[in-house]
Amino acid sequence: MRSSQNHPNQTSGVYGFILLLFIFCIMMIIHQSANASHMLGAELTYKHLSGQKYQVQYTLYRDCNGISAPANMNLKVQSENCSLTSFHSLELDLTSGKELVNFCSNQTSTCQGGNYLGAQAWKYSCEVIIPANCSDWKFSVTDCCRNAGITTIVNPTSSNIYVEALLNNTLGQNSMGEFVNSPTIQLYLNQTQIINARVNATDGDSLVYTLSTPNTGSETYVDFQSSYSQLRPLGTEMFINAQTGEISLVPNQVLNGVISVLVKEYRNGIHIGSVSRDIEVSVKPSYNIIPTLTGVNGSNENTINICKNAALSFKIYSYDADQGNQVKISWTSDMPEVRVRVGAGTNPTTEVLWNSNNAVKENYTLTVYAQDNACPVNAVQSRTYLIHVSDLNLQIKSQNVSCEGANDAGIQAIVSGGSQPYAFNWSDQNISTSSRKNLNAGTYSVMITDANACSTTQQVIIQEGHSAPIINLGGQLSGCNGMPLKLEAGSGTNLYEWSNNASTSSIEVTTAGNYSVRVTNQYGCSAISNVKVVFQDCAGNDQQQQSRAISTMYPNPVVDKVNLRIENPGEGVISFKILDLRGKIIESHISGNTSLNHSLDLSNLPSGAYILVASTSRDVQSFKFCKQ
Structure with a gap:
């Protein structure tokens, strides 16, 4: 029978495994504690390269009192709508590591082996293929943990730093630009200060900035201590400009806190992307007065409205109340071909010159930085100016x-x-x-x-409309008793409406009275003509007398002269009138000649379309012709 007592070698093996596991856990705790003591924050952005390929960049902010930046970070890419998930390795850019704090020239930070606490920005990147067009792509990175010295949240050392960036590529590819400025990590007590979180909108889309609660996971957030919140993360009121990302505040207590800024991007009113910055901020007692910058031309106004193609010129004045400090001016802007002139002196004036005919979007920003030379740390103040270009587009x-x-x-x-x-x-x-x-x-x-x-x-x-039909029933016509009289309203038109309800182009009447016709052509244009018909005894007259008196007009078009054939002129004079298409009389001619052929000289008549109305004692007839 096998004994239930453990063999000594088995016992020592179990104890050894437990000991190794304990040591591993302790090392992990120490590692996390080391990370927690020196992680200041992070941000995540992306850029479209070509096709479905994107470059994702993660920036880790850390102080220089602890372990080095890790060689890589884990990136998760996910779309719940498309049921797609992938994982990637973000590789460290060894050339990064820019310091965030500006020390005076005779001071050295801990990043360079000195005594003053320094901080660095380390950048990681990788290329990712986005395999489908989905509205909810999410890039995310999680790291542990926050610094133990944070005083505004509960249990900071067990609180992850989680940052994400969203992409909606159903409306086309998109780049969510990088933050233009390094984060501000040190503020001064009881002084008005600006934190700038502006993002470069490389695609020209609209950006909206808001304060957000720092994340510890995709759907979890830090737990603020009482008297601190999303909108008051440092315990005092903070104002964020939704168009520029500029945050203004007056810190009223010494502390270490965390701030998160969410930047949403819109294209034609549709949310297509977002990024966020999560950063730790320290409020220190004031040993130096921060330099200041005025608004436009010395005012407190930061917004300028100009018209497209107009020239812009304004000045910004700097000031440092500390005697002996020298203000240094620098700037960044997305205004194409802008000229910025920085003057000389202790408190230099900045002049901005720009012609908006180079504008390709409505809103541009200019951020100016005023940095003093105080020791051990230079103070920096920034101010962002919003230039709105009114580009009116008129369509008639x-x-x-x-x-x-x-x-x-x-x-x-x-x-x-x-x-x-x-x-x-x-x-x-x-x-x-x-x-x-x-x-x-x-x-x-x-x-x-x-x-x-x-x-x-x-x-x-x-433009003038289509011409109405030209019709002239003659005003008054005579017929012979017992024989029908034909009334003609022309041809080539669409609709005829006679007063006797007929709808043909001509009618025959045997009864005296007043007749009218409305003629409508293919363009819907109408004309009305009236005629009075009388009948008389025509006994003894031959067929020729009963026919129309005026039979033909030629040539058409007319060059110099027009000829008319009068078959039955009757007695009295024959009159000829030339009318334009509006019915205005242009020329009048009267002939006492009762011969069969008549000729009119129209050589002085301008080119165009006209109506010739010929009247005899027996008939009135009109002809439409063109004069060359």
Whole structure:
């Protein structure tokens, strides 16, 4: 029978395993504690390279009193909507490690082997293939842990730093630009200070900045101590400019706290991406007065509105209240071809010159930094200026007159860009609406002015409508009793409406009275003609007398002369009238000649379309012709 007592070798093996496990756990705790003591924060951004390929960059902020930056970090890429997940290794860029604190020239930080606590930014990156178009791609990195010295949250050493970046590539590829400035990690007690979290919008999309609660995981957050919160992470009120990412505050207590800024990107109103920065900030007692920067031209205003293609010029004044300090000015901007001139002296003036004809988007930013030379640490103040370019775009939609002489045209002015409200000023009338109706043919122009007094003008020509049919029933016609009289309204038109309800191009009547016809052509244009018909006894007259008196007109088109054949002129004079298409009499001719052939000299008549009306005692007839 086997004894239940453990063999000595087995016992020592178990104890050895437990001891190794204990030592491993202790080392992990020490490792995490080391990380926790020296991690200041992190951020995660991405850039589209080509096709479905992206470069993801992780920045780790750490102080220089502990272990070195790790050689790599783990990146998780996930889309729940597309059920896709992958893991990647972010590799350390050994050329990074930029210091975050500006020491005066005779001081050395712990990053360089000195005595003053320094901090560095270490960058990691890798390339990732995004295999599908999904609205919820999430890049994320988790690391442990935060510094034990943080006083504004509960159990900081057991609190991870989790940062993520979101991508919606269903509307096309996108780059979520890097943060322009290194984070501010040291503030001074009871002084107004600016923390700048501006991101470079490389695609020209709209960015919105907000304060957020620092994450410990995808859906978990730090637990603030009482009197601290997302909007008051340092215990005092903080104001963030949603357009520039500029945070202003006056710290009122010495502490170590954490701040998180969320930056969302929108394209045509749709959320397409976001990044965040999670950073530890220390508030120190003031030994130095921070330099200041004014707003535009010495004011407190940071926003400038200009019109597209306008020249911009303004000045920014710096000041340091500490005697003997020298202010150094630097700047960053996304304004193309901007010129920045920094003057001389202890408190230099900065002049900004720009022509907005280079603008390709509506909003630009300029961030100016004023850095003093105080020791051991230089103080830096920044100020961001928002330049809004009003680029008014005016599109005119118009509808021409339907038929010649009508007043049924319309105009619609469609405006985009600039700043609402828009004012409309029409050239022909004192009208302030964006649309016009019941217009005649002619030339119209409208000037649009936006809320920033930027304007643009556009002209539109309303074309005359289609010509109405030319008809002339003769005014008065005589017929012979017992024989029908034919009334003709021409041909080549679409619709005929006679007063006797007939719908043909001609009718035959046997009853005296007044007749009329409305003729509508293929363009919907109409004309009306009236005639009075009388009948008389024509006994003894031959067939030739009963026919139309005026039979032909030639040539057509006319060069110099026009000829008419009068088959049955009757008695009295023969009159000829030349009318334009509106019915205006251009020329009149009277002939006492009762011969069969007549010729009119029209050599002085301008080229165009006309109507010839010939009248005898027996008949009135009209002919439409063209003069070359």
